Amino acid sequence: MSKNKGISDSELPGDDGPALHMDTEIVTSGRRIDQYNGFVNPPVYQGSTVLYPTVEALKARDLPYTYGRRGTPTTEALETALTRLERGAGTVLVPSGLAAIATALQTVLKAGDHLLVTDSCYQPTRNFCDGWLARFGVETEYYDPCIGAGIADLFRPNTKGLFLESPGSQTFEMQDVPAMAAAARTAGVATILDNTWATALYFRPIEHGIDISVQAGTKYVGGHSDIMLGADTANEDWWPRLRKTWELSGSCAGPDVVYLAQRGLRTLSVRLERHMRSGIEVARWLEGRPEVARVLHPALESHPGHRLWKRDYSGASGLFSVAMKQGSDKALSAFLDQLQLFGLGFSWGGYESLAVPFDPRPYRTATDWREEGPGIRFHIGLEDTRDLIADLEAGLARWREAGGGT
Numbered sequence: 256m257s258k259n260k261g262i263s264d265s266e267l268p269g270d271d272g273p274a275l276h277m278d279t280e281i282v283t284s285g286r287r288i289d290q291y292n293g294f295v296n297p298p299v300y301q302g303s304t305v306l307y308p309t310v311e312a313l314k315a316r317d318l319p320y321t322y323g324r325r326g327t328p329t330t331e332a333l334e335t336a337l338t339r340l341e342r343g344a345g346t347v348l349v350p351s352g353l354a355a356i357a358t359a360l361q362t363v364l365k366a367g368d369h370l371l372v373t374d375s376c377y378q379p380t381r382n383f384c385d386g387w388l389a390r391f392g393v394e395t396e397y398y399d400p401c402i403g404a405g406i407a408d409l410f411r412p413n414t415k416g417l418f419l420e421s422p423g424s425q426t427f428e429m430q431d432v433p434a435m436a437a438a439a440r441t442a443g444v445a446t447i448l449d450n451t452w453a454t455a456l457y458f459r460p461i462e463h464g465i466d467i468s469v470q471a472g473t474k475y476v477g478g479h480s481d482i483m484l485g486a487d488t489a490n491e492d493w494w495p496r497l498r499k500t501w502e503l504s505g506s507c508a509g510p511d512v513v514y515l516a517q518r519g520l521r522t523l524s525v526r527l528e529r530h531m532r533s534g535i536e537v538a539r540w541l542e543g544r545p546e547v548a549r550v551l552h553p554a555l556e557s558h559p560g561h562r563l564w565k566r567d568y569s570g571a572s573g574l575f576s577v578a579m580k581q582g583s584d585k586a587l588s589a590f591l592d593q594l595q596l597f598g599l600g601f602s603w604g605g606y607e608s609l610a611v612p613f614d615p616r617p618y619r620t621a622t623d624w625r626e627e628g629p630g631i632r633f634h635i636g637l638e639d640t641r642d643l644i645a646d647l648e649a650g651l652a653r654w655r656e657a658g659g660g661t
């Protein structure tokens with residue numbers, strides 16, 4: 256919808272003109288100060304009904320906004336900004352990242368279709384495919400995330416969708432996005448990529464051949480662990496169908512959340528830069544520890560996908576995992592339970608550090624997790640890394656005392 260509105264005289268540069276540098280666009284895109292009486296940020300429009308002046312206008316739906324569910328100046332501000340940053344044709348906002356995944360899949364699939372999904376996807380993506388799409392006659396097949404251009408061998412005549420997530424949830428496999436997107440395009444298969452880890456700041460899926468880019472705004476865009484929001488941005492080909500699916504489903508995001516997300520967006524660049532720097536520092540420190548078998552962070556040279564990350568991504572966020580040496584549940588709890596600065600909890604992307612143990616073996620079907628010890632995913636927040644490392648060092652001492660391996 257962002258593209259369909261007229262551009263006002265005082266619109267800031269960046270929405271339709273030549274590309275500016277990303278840090279500038281993060282600050283300027285989507286803002287229309289003439290409409291806000293000069294205030295810097297868009298107002299929060301709380302609205303369902305839009306009043307029309309005449310029956311004729313009502314019949315023609317002849318107003319810039321027609322009904323709260325279909326968009327307000329508040330939602331338009333964020334949609335326009337994300338469309339610009341993703342280099343897409345349009346964006347829809349939905350109530351969660353998972354809803355964005357569902358909306359993207361519903362856009363490209365119908366009964367009788369075959370869908371390929373990376374085995375490394377966010378687990379609720381898998382639940383949606385197996386628990387919901389299956390009921391409507393879509394068959395999902397999971398593939399090895401590192402398959403690259405070999406994905407073409409899995410295409411069937413009825414393959415209509417290819418879902419990627421790079422790096423993978425919890426295990427951080429890097430995917431060869433351009434090669435896979437090119438193979439899919441040749442075969443007429445639509446591609447969707449969950450870009451929550453990198454955000455449009457560090458990776459732009461549409462520029463790498465992807466049709467629909469998915470973002471859980473809950474994470475880094477929001478940035479403060481206080482909202483649930485999802486966004487889908489499509490290229491020119493898929494935008495009309497994405498917009499239509501979104502309209503049919505009634506899955507609209509609330510105004511306060513959208514406001515907070517556009518507010519978070521303005522500082523995304525400075526936050527992510529710090530998450531990246533601190534994340535790499537803590538990851539490197541962990542890599543040197545005898546209790547840790549392997550660090551799964553694409554920005555480390557030791558990562559099998561490091562070459563792809565360097566080729567395609569302009570940065571890394573603060574989320575990565577480690578595989579520990581062999582250790583019991585008791586050792587794992589001794590390590591994590593008494594951490595002072597790392598909260599134990601799901602989600603991530605806020606300003607604070609988090610740790611969560613994981614085990615992909617019960618649900619992965621196309622690949623094996625062959626690490627000897629437990630997996631732990633860390634989110635490195637904006638705290639001072641000296642304090643974070645001291646906290647982890649004390650935790651690793653507890654791990655050893657509880658019999659954890661070195």
Ligand SMILES: *Cc1c(COP(=O)(O)O)cnc(C)c1O
Nearest residue numbers: 351352353377449451471473484
């Ligand atoms: C958290 C997450 C989601 C889902 O976002 P919600 O807003 O929590 O529904 C989707 N994809 C990835 C990679 C995530 O980490």
